[in-house]
Amino acid sequence: MNIVVVGSGSAGLLSALILKHKMPLSKVSIIRDINTKVIGVGESTFGTFIDILHNHLGIDLDEFVKYVKPVTKYGVLFKFGKKDFVYSFQSLFDYQHNNNEYPNGFYFDGGDYGHSEHSKYILKREHREPSGAVHIDNKLFLNYLEKLAVQRGIIFINDNISSIEREGDIIISLNEKYHADYFIDCSGFKPILSKEKFHSYEDILVNDRALFFRTKTKQKIRPYTQSSTMNCGWLWEIDHSQGYTGNGYVYSSKYITDEEAHKEVEEKLRIKIPDDSRVIKFKTGRLEKHWVGNVITIGNADGFIEPLEATSLAIILHLAIYTADIIRYGDKKGDLIDRFNIHANEYYDNIRDFILIHFCFNNKKNTRYWKDYKKRVTKLPKDSIGYDILQFYLVNNTHVKFMSHVFKVTNPFGLEGWYSILRGLIPTETDRKKWLVKLEKGG
Numbered sequence: 001m002n003i004v005v006v007g008s009g010s011a012g013l014l015s016a017l018i019l020k021h022k023m024p025l026s027k028v029s030i031i032r033d034i035n036t037k038v039i040g041v042g043e044s045t046f047g048t049f050i051d052i053l054h055n056h057l058g059i060d061l062d063e064f065v066k067y068v069k070p071v072t073k074y075g076v077l078f079k080f081g082k083k084d085f086v087y088s089f090q091s092l093f094d095y096q097h098n099n100n101e102y103p104n105g106f107y108f109d110g111g112d113y114g115h116s117e118h119s120k121y122i123l124k125r126e127h128r129e130p131s132g133a134v135h136i137d138n139k140l141f142l143n144y145l146e147k148l149a150v151q152r153g154i155i156f157i158n159d160n161i162s163s164i165e166r167e168g169d170i171i172i173s174l175n176e177k178y179h180a181d182y183f184i185d186c187s188g189f190k191p192i193l194s195k196e197k198f199h200s201y202e203d204i205l206v207n208d209r210a211l212f213f214r215t216k217t218k219q220k221i222r223p224y225t226q227s228s229t230m231n232c233g234w235l236w237e238i239d240h241s242q243g244y245t246g247n248g249y250v251y252s253s254k255y256i257t258d259e260e261a262h263k264e265v266e267e268k269l270r271i272k273i274p275d276d277s278r279v280i281k282f283k284t285g286r287l288e289k290h291w292v293g294n295v296i297t298i299g300n301a302d303g304f305i306e307p308l309e310a311t312s313l314a315i316i317l318h319l320a321i322y323t324a325d326i327i328r329y330g331d332k333k334g335d336l337i338d339r340f341n342i343h344a345n346e347y348y349d350n351i352r353d354f355i356l357i358h359f360c361f362n363n364k365k366n367t368r369y370w371k372d373y374k375k376r377v378t379k380l381p382k383d384s385i386g387y388d389i390l391q392f393y394l395v396n397n398t399h400v401k402f403m404s405h406v407f408k409v410t411n412p413f414g415l416e417g418w419y420s421i422l423r424g425l426i427p428t429e430t431d432r433k434k435w436l437v438k439l440e441k442g443g
């Protein structure tokens with residue numbers, strides 16, 4: 001099998017490593033244009049990241065820690081809603097201390113941080129050996145993946161792809177000289193191989209920019225990502241073991257200018273933003289089809305959802321593993337590619353809905369941006385699993401163990417994830433009743 005990957009950002013490197021690991025006899029090459037830089041952001045990861053690196057890429061975790069020096073991430077501290085709360089990657093709602101009537105997540109401690117004693121414990125934890133999720137320095141991570149790829153026999157070619165020879169949906173060659181059985185398009189926000197239509201989410205998730213900058217870490221490393229409510233979006237803070245904190249204000253240009261966003265951050269953090277800060281523009285949405293003919297599109301070329309739950313690397317890994325499995329086992333009935341496309345759409349849409357609920361129910365600020373987001377609860381599709389979970393939660397406020405009898409969830413967060421966020425944002429019965437009326441009236 002001969003596979004050509006275009007692009008050596010995290011999407012290209014991770015896809016190539018997965019394909020090579022699952023099909024060691026295949027020839028895998030990466031073509032990248034050294035004059036088109038990788039995006040170079042992406043510092044936070046999700047609950048099963050480390051497991052996937054180990055189990056699907058065959059990465060030696062000691063070596064990974066040695067090179068990348070990640071920081072353990074136990075969850076996200078959301079400065080959202082009435083009371084700050086923690087979205088923990090360790091289940092809060094599936095576990096119950098012996099003497100309690102309900103699972104742990106039900107017990108608010110009355111302090112600053114919601115959910116439970118367990119959350120308080122997470123916030124006090126020290127950064128230790130990584131497991132589950134981590135914070136990574138993007139450059140170190142990419143350097144490490146590239147080193148590994150070379151060791152494993154993946155071929156690197158520096159070239160700009162400027163011509164594509166096609167026969168229908170099949171790519172025959174790139175630049176008239178690169179041939180392959182499969183081409184993986186990981187060329188970033190402007191896909192060069194895929195011709196598929198973009199399905200925008202911009203009427204649902206309105207953010208389209210991120211002001212990204214680094215500051216010196218002043219406090220002890222926080223082993224969690226912090227996400228705070230801003231006037232027209234949210235601010236991430238991610239501590240690294242290299243002595244810096246990555247920060248980003250994700251906002252909507254429909255509500256605030258770049259200059260206003262800059263000023264708001266400086267006032268909030270009481271800092272002067274460094275001169276090497278960057279404003280990154282992005283489009284939220286996904287392609288309508290991800291695999292067409294012999295081309296599979298992965299990474300920013302395929303779709304993008306703002307990093308509120310650090311989901312991009314999750315989507316990349318999930319779709320690259322699925323791709324490798326279809327290629328190596330073959331599509332005997334001839335319908336796996338259709339199923340792949342349907343599944344990928346559901347996966348993206350589910351993440352979109354999960355991110356949407358973070359915004360709709362955040363009542364920390366009353367700016368036009370947040371008022372408009374409250375109305376957007378009606379954008380949660382009525383036939384979606386997210387709508388069902390939300391409605392069930394508002395009516396029953398039951399716990400995950402019970403809900404799992406009711407819902408079969410195959411989304412990246414599980415019921416626990418949905419429940420943690422709903423419980424954090426809509427903790428009281430009064431609020432649940434109020435929102436139920438709104439939801440059923442249509443917003």
Ligand SMILES: Cc1cc2nc3c(=O)[nH]c(=O)nc-3n(C[C@H](O)[C@H](O)[C@H](O)COP(=O)(O)OP(=O)(O)OC[C@H]3O[C@@H](n4cnc5c(N)ncnc54)[C@H](O)[C@@H]3O)c2cc1C
Pocket residue numbers: 006007008009010011012031032033034035036037038039040041042043044045159160161162186187188189192210212248280282298299300301307310311312313314316
């Ligand atoms: C503000 C922001 C914050 C983010 N934070 C997170 C996070 O915390 N966690 C997370 O999981 N994700 C995060 N992401 C997403 C993350 O950036 C992406 O998932 C990841 O970087 C994937 O990028 P990529 O590999 O698709 O594209 P890129 O990094 O842009 O790489 C594109 C590659 O294609 C090559 N290329 C392009 N054109 C050509 C051509 N014509 N010929 C040859 N080669 C070509 C380039 O040389 C390059 O190697 C964030 C994204 C943004 C915008």
